Amino acid sequence: MTDAAKVTGATRLYAIVGDPIAQVRSPEVFTERFAVADIDAVLVPAHVPAQRFDDVIPALMALGNLDGLLVTVPFKARMLPFASRLGAAARCIGAVNALRREADGSWTGDMFDGAGFVRGAENKGERLRGRRVLMFGAGGAGSAIACALAEAGVQSIGIVDPQADRVDALVRALHDAFPECKLAAATSKTAEIDMVINASPVGMRPDDGLPGDIGPLPPDTLVGDVVITQSPTALIRHALANGCRCITGRDMHAGQVDAIMNFLVPGAPPAGSASGH
Numbered sequence: 001m002t003d004a005a006k007v008t009g010a011t012r013l014y015a016i017v018g019d020p021i022a023q024v025r026s027p028e029v030f031t032e033r034f035a036v037a038d039i040d041a042v043l044v045p046a047h048v049p050a051q052r053f054d055d056v057i058p059a060l061m062a063l064g065n066l067d068g069l070l071v072t073v074p075f076k077a078r079m080l081p082f083a084s085r086l087g088a089a090a091r092c093i094g095a096v097n098a099l100r101r102e103a104d105g106s107w108t109g110d111m112f113d114g115a116g117f118v119r120g121a122e123n124k125g126e127r128l129r130g131r132r133v134l135m136f137g138a139g140g141a142g143s144a145i146a147c148a149l150a151e152a153g154v155q156s157i158g159i160v161d162p163q164a165d166r167v168d169a170l171v172r173a174l175h176d177a178f179p180e181c182k183l184a185a186a187t188s189k190t191a192e193i194d195m196v197i198n199a200s201p202v203g204m205r206p207d208d209g210l211p212g213d214i215g216p217l218p219p220d221t222l223v224g225d226v227v228i229t230q231s232p233t234a235l236i237r238h239a240l241a242n243g244c245r246c247i248t249g250r251d252m253h254a255g256q257v258d259a260i261m262n263f264l265v266p267g268a269p270p271a272g273s274a275s276g277h
């Protein structure tokens with residue numbers, strides 16, 4: 001563990017915004033990465049109440065020493081209009097989870113949840129191509145993961161979300177880009193799936209149960225959950241009880257750290273390349 005750099009008046013500021021915010025690990029992770037790369041910067045949590053979003057975000061982005069933002073639930077789609085330009089993933093799904101201030105003061109946004117999930121799976125040696133996926137959640141994270149999974153060659157994605165219009169919009173957005181992947185609304189687990197993903201906020205509270213009707217799972221089912229908690233979520237516990245392999249929220253987070261770091265500070269060294277790691 002590298003000691004964090006001393007904070008001075010010249011230290012550059014990055015923030016992660018969300019509601020709630022206490023569950024995020026990004027401040028410790030990225031502040032350490034800045035220190036390892038000898039970058040005088042810190043990342044801090046910023047709790048933005050959802051009802052105050054339209055007032056707080058413009059004021060926050062007006063800070064002269066703020067160089068970037070990370071975005072967590074429930075703001076990934078709402079942050080889109082604050083970006084002057086978008087990366088390919090953000091344009092495809094209409095949401096961002098990172099924004100970078102450019103030299104001219106404008107902001108560039110992109111979405112890394114999907115790339116992080118796929119990289120997290122690959123880092124654990126998991127096969128994605130050809131899988132038949134049931135995914136809970138069609139918000140920013142779910143949309144990004146669906147996009148990345150389709151790009152990775154999964155066979156089909158059934159999407160469950162209480163907001164039917166979000167599912168329809170996601171299916172339309174991905175259909176033309178990935179015609180070989182079967183995308184459709186779903187309501188529960190079917191016999192034709194071999195991968196289950198929770199991309200909804202269910203699991204953030206200790207008393208949360210499963211994100212939907214899942215039932216028993218064959219042991220060859222790959223199970224993923226985007227929620228980061230100290231102890232396994234109900235879905236991960238259910239998967240382990242059925243002998244399934246898992247991709248946790250921590251796996252996904254680790255998968256996207258390098259990509260986000262390079263986005264926020266182009267040319268920053270990857271983890272492990274600097275002294276102390």
